[in-house]
Amino acid sequence: MSSSLRHAKRFQSIVLMLASGMLAACGSSDSDSIVGPPIGECSVSGQNQAIYEIMQQYYLWYEELPNVDPTSFSSQQALLDALRFQPLDRFSYLTTVAEEEALFGSSQFIGVGFRSQASEDLTEQVVLDVFEDGPADLAGLVRGSRIIAVDGVSIADILASGTFSAALGPAEVGYEFELTFEQPGGAVVTSTLAKDVVTIPPVTAARVFQVNGQNTGYLVFRNFVTPGVAALDQVFAEFRLAGVTQLIVDLRYNGGGLVSVLEHFADLLASRVAPSQPFASYEYNDKNPERDRTFFLDSSPPPEALLLDKLVFITTEATASASEMLVNGIPPYLPTSTAVVGTPSFGKPVGQLGFTICENVLRPVSFAVVNGLGVGDYFDGLPVDCPAADDTAFGFGEAGEESFDAAVHWLEFGFCPQTGMQAEMLMDRVPEAAGPQPMWRLNDAY
Numbered sequence: 001m002s003s004s005l006r007h008a009k010r011f012q013s014i015v016l017m018l019a020s021g022m023l024a025a026c027g028s029s030d031s032d033s034i035v036g037p038p039i040g041e042c043s044v045s046g047q048n049q050a051i052y053e054i055m056q057q058y059y060l061w062y063e064e065l066p067n068v069d070p071t072s073f074s075s076q077q078a079l080l081d082a083l084r085f086q087p088l089d090r091f092s093y094l095t096t097v098a099e100e101e102a103l104f105g106s107s108q109f110i111g112v113g114f115r116s117q118a119s120e121d122l123t124e125q126v127v128l129d130v131f132e133d134g135p136a137d138l139a140g141l142v143r144g145s146r147i148i149a150v151d152g153v154s155i156a157d158i159l160a161s162g163t164f165s166a167a168l169g170p171a172e173v174g175y176e177f178e179l180t181f182e183q184p185g186g187a188v189v190t191s192t193l194a195k196d197v198v199t200i201p202p203v204t205a206a207r208v209f210q211v212n213g214q215n216t217g218y219l220v221f222r223n224f225v226t227p228g229v230a231a232l233d234q235v236f237a238e239f240r241l242a243g244v245t246q247l248i249v250d251l252r253y254n255g256g257g258l259v260s261v262l263e264h265f266a267d268l269l270a271s272r273v274a275p276s277q278p279f280a281s282y283e284y285n286d287k288n289p290e291r292d293r294t295f296f297l298d299s300s301p302p303p304e305a306l307l308l309d310k311l312v313f314i315t316t317e318a319t320a321s322a323s324e325m326l327v328n329g330i331p332p333y334l335p336t337s338t339a340v341v342g343t344p345s346f347g348k349p350v351g352q353l354g355f356t357i358c359e360n361v362l363r364p365v366s367f368a369v370v371n372g373l374g375v376g377d378y379f380d381g382l383p384v385d386c387p388a389a390d391d392t393a394f395g396f397g398e399a400g401e402e403s404f405d406a407a408v409h410w411l412e413f414g415f416c417p418q419t420g421m422q423a424e425m426l427m428d429r430v431p432e433a434a435g436p437q438p439m440w441r442l443n444d445a446y
Contacts, residue, residue, distance in 0.1 A: 003306060008072060011340065013347075019386060035387075039106055041358075041363065042355050042358040043072070044073075044075065044076070044316070045070075045071040046205065047072060047076050047357050047358060047360070048070040048073055048076060048079050049070050050196065050355075050357055051070065051076055051079055051080065051083075051357065051362055052068075052070035052079065052083070052245045053356050054362060054364065055083055055240050055364055056208065057098060057287055057288075057355055057364075058284075058287075058288065058366050059083075059085075059092075059285070059364050059365065059366065060284070060285050060350060060364075060365045060367060060368060061085040061088070061089065061167050061285075061365070062285055062287065064085040065083055065085075066082065068082060068083075069116060071246060076094055076357070076360060076362075077094055080093070080094055080362075082093060084440060087437065088366055088379060089394055090348075090437055090438070090439050090440050091321075091348055091352070091365050091373070091439075091440045092352070092362075092363060092364045092365050093194055093363050094360055094361070094362055094363070095324070095360065095361050095363070096359055096360055096361065097356060097359055097360065097361055098359075100361050102197075102223065103223075103442070103443055104225050104226060104257065104258060105225075105226055106199070106225075106226075106227065107199055107200045107202055107223060107225045107226075107227045108197050108199050108200070109171070109200070109443055109445065110171040110172065110173055110195055110197055110198070110199055111134075111168075111171065111195055111196075111198050111200040111445060112134060112135040112136040112139075112168075112193045112194075112195055112198065112446060113130060113131035113134025113135055113136040113137060113200075113445065113446075114127055114128075114129065114130045114131065114134070114136040114141055114200050114445065114446055115127070115128040115129040115130075115315050115444060115445050115446070116128055116139075116147065116164070116446070117408075118155070118159060118164070119146070122155070122159045122160075122257070123154070123155055123156045123262075124146040124148060124155050125146070125147040125155055125164055125184075125366070126144070126145075126146055126147075126390070126392055127141055127142065127143055127144060127145040127147065127181075128143060128253060128390075128392060129143060129222075129253055129445075130142055130143060130145075131198055131199065131201065131445070132201055132204065134196070134199070135193045135194060135195070135196055135198070135201070136193065136197040136224075136446075139179070139189075139191040139193050140183070140189055140191065141181060141183065142146070142183070143319040143392055143395055144184040144392040144393055144394075144398070145181045145182065145183055145184065146181060146182045146201060147180070147181045148180045148181060148182060149180040150164075150167045150168065150177055150178065150180075150181075150246055151167070151177055151178050152178065152180075153167065160237060163200055164446075165446065166381075168197070168446055170403075171195065172195060173195055173196055173197065174194055174196075175194065175195045176192055176193065176194045176195075177192070177193060178190060178191070178192050178193075179191055179192075179193055184393065187241075188440065194303035195317055198445075200222055200223055200225075200445065201222065201231070202221060202222050202223055202224075202228035202232070202444075203219055203220065203222070203228070203231040203232065203234075203235050204218065204219075204220045204223055204396065204429055205218065205220045205250070205396035205397045206218065206219040206220075206235045206238070207397060208238075208239065208242045208244060209405065211246060211408055211411045211412050212411070212412055214245050214246050214309070214411075215242050215243045215244045215245060215246070216245075216246040216247065216248070216408075216411060217235075217239040217244040217246070217247045217248070217306075218241070218247070218248045218397045219235055219247075219248075219250065220249065220250040220396045220397070220402075221249060221250065221251055221255055221265070221323075222253065222325075223247070223254060223255065223257050223442075223443070224254070224256055224257025224259075224261040224265070224322040225257050225258060225261065226258065226261070228257070228258075228261045228265075229260075229261055229264050230265070231262065232265055232268060232304075233268075233302070233304050235268075236305070236306060237302035237303075237304045239243065239306060240303075240304055240305075240306060240376045244306060244308075245307070245308060245309045245310075246309055246310045246311070246313065246411050247269075247310075247311050247312070248312045248313075248397075248404070248407045248408075249269075249311070249312070249313050249314070249326075249409075250313075250314040250396060250397070250403075250404075251313055251314060251315055251319045251323040251326070251327070252315060252316040252319060252342060252390055252403065253318045253319070254313050254318075254319055254320075254322075254323040254443065255318065255319075255320045255321060255323070255346075255440065255442045255443065255444060256320050256321025256322035256323055256324075256348070256442060257322050257442070258322070259282075259295075259322065259351065260324055260410070261322070262280075262298070262301055262322040262326060263279070263280075263295050264302075265326060266279050266280075266295075266297060266326060266329060267297055267298045267302055267305060268304055268305045268306065269305075269306065269308065269311065269326075269330060270308075270329075270330055270334070271297040271298040271301035271302070271305050272301045272305050272306065272307040272308075273308065273333050274297055274333035274335060274428065275297055275298065275300075275301060276296055276298075276299040277296065277297050277300045277332075277333060277372060278294050278295070278296055278297075278298060278372035279295050279296065279297050279329045279371070279372055280295050280325055280328075280329050280369060280370065280371055280372070281293070281294040281369070281370050281371075281372075281374075282294075282296070282351065282367045282368075282369060283293070283367055283368045283369075283370065283446050284296075284366060284367045285366075288366075291367070292367075295425065297333075308334070308337070309337060310334075310337045310338070310339075310340045310411055311330065311334055311337065311408055312338070312339045312340070312341055312407040312411060313326075313327045313330075313338075313339075313340045313341070314340075314341050314342045314404070314407060315327060315340055315341070315342045315343065315344070315345045315382065316342050316343050316345070316348065316390050316404045317343060317344065317346055317369050317381065318435055318444065319342075319346060320345060320346035320347075320348045320440055321346075321348045321351070321440070321442075323345070324345050324346070324347075324348060324349065324378065324381075324382055325369055325371075327340060327345065327382055328349075328369075328371045328376070328378065328382060329371045332371060332373050333372075335362060339385045339386060339407070339409065340350060340382065340383070340384045340385050340386070341384060341385065341386040341388050341403055341406045341407045341415075341416075342386075342387075342388050342390065342403045342406075343384060343387065343388075343389075343390070344380070344381035344382060344383050344384055345378075345381040345382040346381055346440060347379045347380050347381040347382075347387065348376055348379075348440055349368060349369050349370075349376045349377055349378045349379060350365045350366075350367065350368050350369060351365070351366065351367050351369055352364060352365055352366050352367075353366040353367075355404065385410075385416060385418070386406045386407075386408035386409075386410055386417070387416075387419060388402045388403040388405075388407075388419045389402040389403065389419065389420060390402075390403055391403070397419070402419055402420065405417070406419055427436075
């Protein structure tokens with residue numbers, strides 16, 4: 001056995017010990033332990049060998065792995081790209097220890113703090129969400145702003161030759177670029193933004209209002225990260241004090257996060273209705289059956305947990321992973337009192353373990369997810385009950401926004417309203433004619 005292979009195998013034993021506490025719905029660690037390999041094992045070939053062996057043992061689709069020489073690849077990313085099982089695996093990824101700790105431990109990343117999507121004619125970037133107190137917020141960007149140019153280059157030219165993300169430059173604190181954007185009222189603004197450490201508030205736009213005389217809560221939940229537990233507890237305590245019996249949970253841009261936060265959110269929503277009932281099961285490959293487990297709703301509900309009569313979720317194609325687990329897991333216990341509004345979700349019925357490799361973290365798809373009735377395998381996304389558009393002309397939870405209005409209509413009348421989206425979309429997603437499906441990104445913000 002070669003020296004490099006011995007090192008890699010010794011490194012693997014270290015890595016696998018780290019994985020025992022790292023269950024994630026979409027690639028986050030529940031452990032604060034970050035341990036590197038012995039000095040001399042962080043070569044590209046050494047790390048590639050470790051990645052290959054981890055994938056052979058823990059990858060959900062390990063039987064589909066190609067027979068390759070991992071040391072022949074020039075980078076860890078190139079190896080992972082070659083190993084992914086197509087077309088199902090849009091999810092396995094590599095990140096750095098620093099980025100993972102920042103995002104999942106503090107809900108932070110380096111950027112300016114907004115989400116956007118390209119307009120249909122590819123001439124603008126439409127701003128979907130702006131994080132409070134970040135550089136983008138302070139520069140005046142709002143939901144519905146339309147970005148026209150970056151550093152004087154039109155969005156049309158940027159998208160014709162590259163990506164919007166690349167045009168914004170590297171993830172470095174202090175990196176500056178110029179944005180030209182049109183505000184919803186029509187004013188055109190040019191502003192210089194500097195990248196910084198941005199905090200994503202997990203909960204936003206929470207409020208209480210009445211529908212048919214019932215106190216109704218609304219909140220946007222952005223990501224399943226550690227600070228989300230305290231944020232959820234605070235807003236649910238306020239909902240409980242206000243006597244909320246109906247709730248709209250807006251997950252339209254939530255790409256997932258920690259299983260532990262998902263499980264807590266599920267308890268807040270359903271443990272008073274169905275204590276001790278199975279909510280979700282995590283199913284590993286046949287090499288790791290001892291890791292299979294089922295999460296049961298708490299038999300002693302948290303004090304902030306609500307007793308809900310009706311619950312509505314708002315979803316889009318950006319709703320993924322832990323968010324989908326939540327949407328898929330609740331209906332068995334509120335079958336006639338739950339609705340999903342918006343557009344079908346992304347389609348990620350799988351989760352990942354985390355493996356620390358030098359300064360990197362490998363997140364391979366490691367387990368499948370099913371709800372308490374054994375329902376999963378929603379790679380085409382979860383369908384909606386009430387089709388409705390994501391209308392960026394309105395803020396979150398504002399009357400007039402099509403998805404929010406559809407949710408309120410369902411709570412008020414018990415059936416779906418007529419919306420513009422219904423003319424464009426059937427209940428089942430129409431398969432795309434050609435081309436690769438988009439890769440999943442946990443944090444799709446800039």
